[in-house]
Amino acid sequence: MITGNGIVKTFKQRGNMLGAREVRALRGVDFSxxxxxxxxxxxxxxxxxxTLGRIIAxxxxxxxGEIVIDGVPMSSLTLKRRQPHFRKIQMIHxxxxxxxxPTRTVHQTLRAPLALRAKQTGRSKxxxxxxxxxxxxxxxxxxxxxxxxxxxxxxxGMRQRVVIARALTVDPEMLxxxxxxxxxDVSLRLGILALLKDLRERLGVSVLFITHDVATAxxxxxxxxxxxxxxxxxxxxxxVDTVIADPVHPYTQSLLSAIPVLHGLELPGEQPVVPxxxxxxxQDDVGCLxxxxxxxxxxxxxxxxxxxxxxxxxxxEHACFHPERRSVIARPMSEV
Amino acid sequence: xxxxxxxxxxxxxVDGLTVVYKTPAGELPAVRDVSLTLEPGSITGIxxxxxxxxxxxxxxxxxxxxPPGRISAGSVEIDGLxxxxxxxxxxxxxxxxxxxxxxxxxxxxxxxPLKTVGKQLLDLGRSHGVEDRRGLLREAQELLGRMxxxxxxxxxxxxxxxxxGMRQRVGIMLALxLNAQVVVLDEPTTALDMITQANILxxxxxxxxxxxxxxxxxxxxxxxxxEVADRLAVMYGGRLVEQGPTRQVLGDPRHPYxxxxxxxxPRLVGDIDQARALxxxxxxxxxxxxAGCVFRERCALRMDICDTDDPAAVAHGPRIVACHAxxxxxxx
Numbered sequence: 001m002i003t004g005n006g007i008v009k010t011f012k013q014r015g016n017m018l019g020a021r022e023v024r025a026l027r028g029v030d031f032s033x034x035x036x037x038x039x040x041x042x043x044x045x046x047x048x049x050x051t052l053g054r055i056i057a058x059x060x061x062x063x064x065g066e067i068v069i070d071g072v073p074m075s076s077l078t079l080k081r082r083q084p085h086f087r088k089i090q091m092i093h094x095x096x097x098x099x100x101x102p103t104r105t106v107h108q109t110l111r112a113p114l115a116l117r118a119k120q121t122g123r124s125k126x127x128x129x130x131x132x133x134x135x136x137x138x139x140x141x142x143x144x145x146x147x148x149x150x151x152x153x154x155x156x157g158m159r160q161r162v163v164i165a166r167a168l169t170v171d172p173e174m175l176x177x178x179x180x181x182x183x184x185d186v187s188l189r190l191g192i193l194a195l196l197k198d199l200r201e202r203l204g205v206s207v208l209f210i211t212h213d214v215a216t217a218x219x220x221x222x223x224x225x226x227x228x229x230x231x232x233x234x235x236x237x238x239x240v241d242t243v244i245a246d247p248v249h250p251y252t253q254s255l256l257s258a259i260p261v262l263h264g265l266e267l268p269g270e271q272p273v274v275p276x277x278x279x280x281x282x283q284d285d286v287g288c289l290x291x292x293x294x295x296x297x298x299x300x301x302x303x304x305x306x307x308x309x310x311x312x313x314x315x316x317e318h319a320c321f322h323p324e325r326r327s328v329i330a331r332p333m334s335e336v
Numbered sequence: 337x338x339x340x341x342x343x344x345x346x347x348x349x350v351d352g353l354t355v356v357y358k359t360p361a362g363e364l365p366a367v368r369d370v371s372l373t374l375e376p377g378s379i380t381g382i383x384x385x386x387x388x389x390x391x392x393x394x395x396x397x398x399x400x401x402x403p404p405g406r407i408s409a410g411s412v413e414i415d416g417l418x419x420x421x422x423x424x425x426x427x428x429x430x431x432x433x434x435x436x437x438x439x440x441x442x443x444x445x446x447x448x449p450l451k452t453v454g455k456q457l458l459d460l461g462r463s464h465g466v467e468d469r470r471g472l473l474r475e476a477q478e479l480l481g482r483m484x485x486x487x488x489x490x491x492x493x494x495x496x497x498x499x500x501g502m503r504q505r506v507g508i509m510l511a512l513x514l515n516a517q518v519v520v521l522d523e524p525t526t527a528l529d530m531i532t533q534a535n536i537l538x539x540x541x542x543x544x545x546x547x548x549x550x551x552x553x554x555x556x557x558x559x560x561x562x563e564v565a566d567r568l569a570v571m572y573g574g575r576l577v578e579q580g581p582t583r584q585v586l587g588d589p590r591h592p593y594x595x596x597x598x599x600x601x602p603r604l605v606g607d608i609d610q611a612r613a614l615x616x617x618x619x620x621x622x623x624x625x626x627a628g629c630v631f632r633e634r635c636a637l638r639m640d641i642c643d644t645d646d647p648a649a650v651a652h653g654p655r656i657v658a659c660h661a662x663x664x665x666x667x668x
Contacts, residue, residue: 044529045500155617156386185385186556187634190600190613212529219602219611244604258534259604260559264583275531329604333587 001070002056002089002174002206003032008064009051009232024284025051027232028065030308033174036204038221040240042214042255043229050178052229053210057176058086070173090167094179096159100151106162107132107147113169135165138203139195157188164195174206175199181216193219214244214256228252231289234308238316248314248323251275251290257328266330273328288321296322345550346415346435346517348374348397353410355392355401357621364621366392366405368574371649374518376415379544379551381561381582383597384571385618391441393571394520394554398432399423414518433464437511439504441522441554446507447495453506454491457513464514472513479509482546483539501532505539512547519544522554537563558601562586570594573619573630575646580655590657593631629660637661 009026025048033039041049054060056067067074069085077085093099100109114128133143139161151159160180167175177196181189197220199205209220217226218240226243228236228251236249247253250273257272275293288294291301298321306319314323350372356363367389374380384390395401397412399420411419417435420428432438440446448456454473461472477487483505495503504524511519524540525533541564544551553564561568562582569579570593578591589595596614603611616634624630632642641660649658 044531155620157617185618186558187385187597187600187614188617190602190611193602194613215602215604218604219608222608255530256604258530260534260537260557260563262559262562262586262598262601264562264586264588265598274534332603332606 001032001035001068003030003068004052004056004065005030005068006065007031007052007055007062007067009048009055009060009062024232026055026062029229029232029234031056031227031234033206033208033224035173036200036206038200038207038209038224039227040209040211040217040221040224041227041229042211042217044212044255046231047229048232049210049229053091053176053178053208056174056208057089057091058082059091087170088173090170090172090175092160092163092167092175092177092180095183096156096163097151097183099163100159102151105148105150106136106154109162110135110166110169113166117170131169135168136162138168138199139165140191141165155188156184157192160184160192161195164192164199168199168203172205174208176208176210177220178210179212180209182211182213189216190219196220212255214259218244228255233289233319234317235290235319236316237308237318242316244329245327246315246325247328248316248325249290249318249320250294250296253326253328254293259329261330264333266332269328269330271326271328273326288319296324298322345377345548346417347376348415348518348550348552349411349413350374350393350396351411351413353393353396353412354408355389355396355405356408358404358406359621361622363408364624365408366574366621367396369410370571370574370576371410372569372576372579374550374552375567376550377548378566379541379553379564380567380569381553381555381565382569382571383555383558383561385556387573387618387620388571389574390554390571391522394438394522394552396421397518397520397552398436398438399428400432400438430464433460433511433514433516435516435518437514437516437519439507439511439519439521439524441526447503449495452492452494453498457491457510460510460514466514476509476513479512479543480505482543483508484535499532500528501536504528504532504536508536508539508543512543512549517548518550518552520552520554523556524553525555525557525560533560534563540564558586558597570597573624575630575658576649576656577631577658578656579649584655590652590655590662591631591659592635592637592661596634631659635661 006028007026008028011023011025013021029052043049055062074082110132114131118128136143141161181192184192193216196207200207207220209217211217222240225237226240227234230251236243236252247256253273254275261268276295277293287303288301288306291297300321306321308317308319310317353367353370354365355367356365382390396407401407407421411421413419417431457476461469466472480487480490485505525536555561565582568582568585570577572593578594589598599612600614614634628644629642629647632638639660647658647660649656
């Protein structure tokens with residue numbers, strides 16, 4: 001179980017004569033991902049979802065808040081002591097082309113973390129080779145053919161599988177997949193997604209999926225929570241299918257409305273929401289972060305910031321003063 | 337000059353086009369015997385995975401395939417211009433930009449980081465002998481304004497001062513500012529997030545209609561084509577395997593590859609397990625079979641004839657399908 005409470009992260013850009021500029025990447029985010037469970041972060045680029053994923057994987061520090069891994073609060077430990085905890089959380093990056101060292105064979109790539117593992121547990125060299133073959137089989141690759149190959153001899157889909165295999169060498173509890181299929185060919189994407197789903201079921205690893213593609217998030221973790229993040233704040237959170245079918249925050253509605261409609265198979269949603277302006281045209285300190293782009297803003301939205309909470313009659317948490325269900329996603333023609 | 341076509345969108349006819357790349361294993365075809373008609377005033381979408389030859393096909397419209405590649409057979413006939421495959425030198429350079437606008441893949445990176453957008457625009461004008469520089473700037477400002485940007489500000493900006501969506505719009509402006517009537521957009525929304533993508537697609541549709549263009553959109557994302565295109569063409573291993581009106585192809589795909597591709601898209605509603613992965617993987621230039629159907633390795637309907645004979649593209653009404661299995665079904 002991994003939880004976060006009030007995670008805050010501010011990036012300070014190098015100053016110029018007008019002073020340093022601060023970018024508030026995360027403004028107090030809470031999350032919780034149960035063992036073997038799933039969660040998805042969605043939002044536009046720049047919303048902070050990748051930063052949050054990196055913090056959870058221990059690749060980035062945070063300024064405030066607390067991350068608790070299996071009951072151990074990370075702030076109580078020194079950086080060095082945190083390492084074994086964060087090792088349970090492995091990151092799958094977006095680009096399998098740059099995530100693998102081009103001068104190492106698959107075998108060499110897997111051997112480095114396995115050597116560490118063998119040293120820790122006092123296992124033999126033979127165990128390392130056995131385990132390397134095992135993790136490759138787990139991700140659907142044939143060890144005999146890929147072990148000796150270099151990354152350039154593999155397709156994008158195979159490389160991403162090697163990256164996942166490498167993550168599995170340390171017996172992780174959670175995989176953080178950051179846009180893990182967006183650079184994979186369309187016909188191979190589902191294979192990688194199905195693999196992540198399968199690893200959840202077979203090994204009990206939890207998966208945190210970070211994406212702007214809501215449908216792939218649903219595919220991996222329809223039993224988990226969907227977190228909609230806007231400018232560093234979670235604006236809506238609830239079970240995946242609830243948020244997709246009955247979103248109440250206008251930003252979630254805008255995101256879902258923007259998903260292309262497969263005309264011929266689907267009919268457009270009934271109440272699409274189009275945001276008023278582009279991102280970053282925004283107030284920072286007071287009022288709702290989404291208000292400048294919100295077609296439904298009221299007076300209160302300019303003066304007070306809504307916090308993520310449960311309100312009467314809405315099953316999911318949201319951060320909006322005027323939550324209203326709207327049917328925005330495309331409907332399959334077969335069901336109309 | 338070819339001014340006769342002004343006001344009316346030109347049609348484009350690609351016929352029997354083959355583009356080969358020189359490799360250590362000899363010349364290998366990236367695009368093989370492709371025929372495709374872009375009806376005047378239509379938006380056509382080409383969908384394909386990496387290595388399917390879709391970008392090579394798009395570059396052929398400009399006769400811009402770079403060595404070690406070359407167009408080895410076929411023609412690209414553009415109304416009011418002629419067969420661009422035969423063009424070279426100055427004549428070709430003038431056709432590009434003035435007749436055919438091209439919005440490059442990752443427009444994010446196709447701008448010069450050292451020059452403002454306005455300077456690059458003037459460079460473009462100079463290289464095409466535009467004398468009315470004020471007119472050119474005015475036109476560019478209007479186009480940018482049309483796409484929801486502050487034209488004057490954007491022209492004064494360097495690329496790093498613009499967001500991804502803004503740069504993509506600058507790319508579209510540069511493709512249209514010389515009044516090109518045929519526009520090719522290569523992966524216009526890749527690397528943009530959902531809301532920006534929806535905005536860009538809306539702009540593509542609107543500008544297309546307002547200026548009476550003939551538009552070709554190249555993408556790996558069926559959703560993008562579904563949103564903008566009248567006609568959809570599916571490419572695989574250098575071949576066009578299926579074409580037809582977008583809604584018909586999506587609603588009732590005929591070619592096994594198209595079927596598999598549509599089935600492999602996870603959906604927002606309904607049973608998750610309906611989505612099925614396509615087995616195998618797409619061929620590369622080196623692994624495309626020399627004879628027979630390019631898709632047979634991954635095909636559930638594979639027959640003996642698929643190993644030896646490349647299926648011809650056969651028209652069934654407005655639909656064109658290149659598959660032995662589909663033909664058999666139609667005749668039976």
